[in-house]
Amino acid sequence: MNTPSGPGHHEATPDLNAIVGERRQLINLGYRLLGSLAEAEDVVQETYTRWYAMSREQQEAIESPGAWLTKVAGRICLDVLGSARARRERYVGAWIPEPLPDRGEWFAGRTGGGFEPADPADQVTLDESVNMAFLVILESMTPAERVAFILHDVFRYPFAEVAEIVGRTPAACRQLASSARRRIGAGRPAAAPAAGQATLVRNFKEAWESRDIEALVGLLDPDAVMTADGGGMVGTVLRPVEGGRNIAQYLIHIADKARGLELLERTVNGRPGLVAQHTGVPVTVAAFEITDGRVSRIWAVRNPEKLRAWTEG
Numbered sequence: 001m002n003t004p005s006g007p008g009h010h011e012a013t014p015d016l017n018a019i020v021g022e023r024r025q026l027i028n029l030g031y032r033l034l035g036s037l038a039e040a041e042d043v044v045q046e047t048y049t050r051w052y053a054m055s056r057e058q059q060e061a062i063e064s065p066g067a068w069l070t071k072v073a074g075r076i077c078l079d080v081l082g083s084a085r086a087r088r089e090r091y092v093g094a095w096i097p098e099p100l101p102d103r104g105e106w107f108a109g110r111t112g113g114g115f116e117p118a119d120p121a122d123q124v125t126l127d128e129s130v131n132m133a134f135l136v137i138l139e140s141m142t143p144a145e146r147v148a149f150i151l152h153d154v155f156r157y158p159f160a161e162v163a164e165i166v167g168r169t170p171a172a173c174r175q176l177a178s179s180a181r182r183r184i185g186a187g188r189p190a191a192a193p194a195a196g197q198a199t200l201v202r203n204f205k206e207a208w209e210s211r212d213i214e215a216l217v218g219l220l221d222p223d224a225v226m227t228a229d230g231g232g233m234v235g236t237v238l239r240p241v242e243g244g245r246n247i248a249q250y251l252i253h254i255a256d257k258a259r260g261l262e263l264l265e266r267t268v269n270g271r272p273g274l275v276a277q278h279t280g281v282p283v284t285v286a287a288f289e290i291t292d293g294r295v296s297r298i299w300a301v302r303n304p305e306k307l308r309a310w311t312e313g
Contacts, residue, residue: 023048025070027044029151029155030044033077035098036097037100038305047069051069051072071161071164074151074165093236093239095231099306100309101266102270129154144176149181153177200290201265201272204288213248216248221295223244224244224298225297225298226240226250226299230302231306233304233305234303244294261277262278263275263276282310282311286298287301
């Protein structure tokens with residue numbers, strides 16, 4: 001791991017290891033707040049730049065450097081979220097959060113575990129707060145709701161500290177988190193057991209590979225929705241494909257058109273998913289939502305800029 005550097009950097013800064021050790025926490029926070037590993041890394045870099053821009057005396061005057069770093073990162077994320085809405089209005093097609101691999105599984109699958117995974121993707125702890133369905137719901141929240149909810153409900157920060165980051169009163173932050181919880185409760189079905197989801201995804205993969213349209217239809221909820229994200233950089237549908245049979249027909253069309261496509265079962269944001277490779281290079285990462293034993297949502301990320309955690313390292 002590289003030690004952050006910048007103006008005012010001091011080799012003899014007290015507790016340097018502790019400061020650098022906050023990086024994992026900050027990456028975890030940034031990814032959940034922004035839905036983008038690249039943006040989370042940028043936020044962490046900016047946070048450390050601000051720390052090392054201070055004099056040693058200023059640093060030593062800070063009682064809790066970890067809390068200071070979190071506060072600064074949270075405020076930067078809040079600013080990024082505010083500008084992200086405008087950027088995503090100009091985005092070509094649907095915007096889907098950046099998918100994350102299980103680094104140990106992914107690199108073991110590619111190399112037999114011969115080398116260490118790259119920073120920072122290996123630093124994101126995969127749990128329920130990073131599964132794709134959860135992240136998509138977070139996208140519907142206001143920036144203040146998202147920050148208040150993630151800091152309090154996921155990272156367990158008291159509302160008094162959340163208030164300092166969001167710039168509102170603790171009572172207002174409590175209301176923001178409560179509103180976010182209602183959104184989560186309204187938009188999130190009960191999670192399918194991991195083992196059952198893995199079996200369903202495997203069956204889905206096999207039906208797709210064999211071009212068995214009726215098998216695919218049987219695995220898809222009749223009201224299923226598939227959303228793809230190419231970012232205008234690669235070809236894909238710009239609008240969601242709705243209906244199980246329509247999705248099955250589209251997938252068969254893709255299989256016939258993209259000869260040589262290889263499907264791999266991989267963990268995507270902590271849940272069973274699929275990766276499509278062409279000539280050994282990942283070109284699509286698909287996350288699934290399972291409802292009542294059928295696939296109800298598919299998020300297919302094809303934007304190459306969002307697949308760097310899968311293609312680099």
